[in-house]
Amino acid sequence: MKCKKRWLGWGQNSLAVAWVGRWRSSLMVIFLACGMFGCLLSTKSTAPIITQSSAGATITNKTAAATMGTPSQSWHRDEILTFSLRMDPVDADVLFKKDPFDTSSFPVRLEEGQQLLPGRVEVKGSFTRRFPKKSLLIKLDRGNSWQGMRRISLNAMSTDPTMMREYLAWDIFHALGMAVPRVQYARLLINGDFVGLFLFIEWIEPQMFDRYGLGDDGAFFHPRDSGFCGDLTISSLDKDKECWFKLSPRDNDFSPLSALVNEMAATPAASFADFVDSNFDVDSVLNWIAGNVLTSDNDTYNKNYFLYRSTVSGKWTVVPWDYDLTFGRSWDPSKEFPANVYNDNFQYYYPPDVGQINPLKDKFFANPELYSRFKRRLGHLMGVGAADPNVPAAAYGWFSPARVEKRLANLTQRIGADLSRDPFEQGSGEEYDRQVATLRYYHLARYHYLQSLIFNKTVFKTSCWTPAMSALGRAEIAALPAPIAGQRLRVPREMRAAAELRKGKSEINLVDAENGLLLATLRLRKLTGGTRLSLSVLAEQPPPVIPPTTQVGQCLERTWVVASQEPGGGLVTDLRLEYLEEHSLHNEFGAAVDDEEQLRLWMLDGEGGWQQMPTKVNGLANTLSTESLALEPLRLYRFVACVPAVSSSALGRGK
């Protein structure tokens, strides 16, 4: 957590208004979106026409695709490529088993039809080199190319158990028509043996920008990955820190970057819109930030992006990079590699300015004009509000739950066969299904979170997210005491949500109006009449009431109280409740909760006693589910989650 959170009270009426508002807003979206589609189609926009296919979006208009800069040979995002390599078997063996930070390359030949293209192959990446499945870079010898490219980059996706995150992130940027690399799934065969499924990401070099009409002679920079300092602050220009690589032209002239950074530092937030318009391809900035917001990318703004200053447009273009630690992945500050990145933590509630400090981002959000444009761009992707005419119409609603659901289902099906035979056993079985379910939950929760924070007319307070409409200013936030490093963080609070249950609506999401957290989801099985359901959550505090056979250390530090508030509304529902595990210093585990998969829901019926509920735990998404729960009207139901009894010595241990 970058900043400590502060939480205000809750007003039941405001939530009701919000729901109504959302309902009205949805109608307006449909109306405006329909209107905007017609407008865009009638004006023959030059933006590529991207349509929804079985697995997401594909570029279907080849003329438009060529305009966009698609590589000389047309390609289809849904197609899974196959790269077949021939190499010395010993080299092939060593390539995956050698010292991870050895940068040696090995001779290789790439099969291309009847041809064998000579080149070399090496392991690429930084810390991901330590995973058994390596990301690879194939460099073809001079005079040889594959579909116009001499470099073929294959990402192993080792840090992403779903093997979808990178693809999904690039999918967003492609949908927005950005100048970004070609990205497709690819099978890799070495000497005829299937090595695994990889993600082909076109090597970013000036020729790529040339395809997009930006010329190939621009100044091209990239923050050094291990420096964590390419944040566009003046200190990032310090030569000793070596924050930047200049990728092209290959010289030591950093003056274009210096001029940009210095001018950015001198520009106040109030006039930052003019600065961005004058110096940047503003859509690339908007899309980059919107993509980072949707994916909750905390691993950017000081690294993981490219800057290209086109000599054609005279402006800077941002190219996003590296989206494996996104879509809910949460860094653990108190653990060593690989647990710091490869863990079962989860978050979807980092505010829109998620990511490291960077004046481009920070002044962007502080400028009302740019924030307004961002809000429209994000709304376009989420399918909320009016469409943004500056990006392809087909991207409208890209992040909406319905389209996400369909996209994930199709993607799972498309890559499933290859994942199931992946020799690195990266993606198959129940564990993989759980990972995908977590990804699905992230999308749903993030959608509602962003809608609450950005689009709903509610007062919200988070740690850092303070746009102009927030009642809590930056000065107030700065005055809050900072969490003590290394100590467990607790922010006890009460959250509430309510929903009208009516026939015809089976999926209900209970979202806290102030914090935007998805407290619970319902899948209605039976509803007699209508009712109003309320949920109150005591978060990050030991439950005041627990089952008699348990001790408080066995339980999550969270209590849920559900009430059906109207008479006559008998209800049978599947119930999914979420809890908190951002990382090892911020979670709700009681002292004796060593294995969250052992958690079981307990329900206290107002007229009965405690009863243990059949519980499904998803320790990755941090959810507890119980099915076919019967709730009587005008009754209070209290839920806690506890692990079975343990010895008393374990109670002091904690997770």
Next chain:
Amino acid sequence: MPSPVAAGSWLLSQGENQYTSSLSYSTSTAYWDSSGVLHESGQRSHSWSVNQRYEYGYSYYRTLYLSTDLIHKTSGSGSVSGLGDLMLGVRGRLNRYRNGLAWEAGVIVPTGYSRDRRIRLGYGRFGFEVALAMRFLGRAKSHAEVEVKVRHWQGPPADQFRPSLKWVRQLTPNWNGWGEIQGVFSFGNGQLESIPGIDYDRLPEYDVIRVGLGVKHAFRRRWSLGLGLYWNVWGRNAGKSVGGDVSVSRSW
């Protein structure tokens, strides 16, 4: 003698280069005779040398190295300066998957200096060496490097067995500290070597045990600066010298 050219257990990545330049100084006022008895020499001898060492990762499996010394020595009223021996070698892997387990083979090429002088820059003979070197990871960000080497010359110098043990500990992310013990032990097959015009024979056969300690500082990612101090603590036919070196290394 100038510090022996260090072997190494570490193979560079294919295409990687490493260049090290070091300035060494040693001095002594005493020596151990052929029976290992310490005597005052009555004069102070000095030795300066500048060593240049270049390594290149020819492939994942082979690293090539080249090394030479520019030496200045004084002893009493005599002195000599010039290029010392040239060392050319190759290092290979003992374990194809692991770095830090290596064999090494090199040739020693004299560079034309006079071997007839009382003070000289080397043995003035062709020779070769083979070595095994291993690096073992320890606890608390430390590792040990063990190396055994055998040298053979064409001519009078005795063959040598050169073991060493070095312990390296990371002090901070950019600073390492190390301690080392090296030995040079002659096999006893050396022949007396006469020096024409000086009615003098010498036995080019000696033993010495040397200890050292130092620090190494990594900076600007691919640069490092080293500082080491050495003492000869025991010997036979060898000077009781003390010295140190400063080195700068860059890889790319």
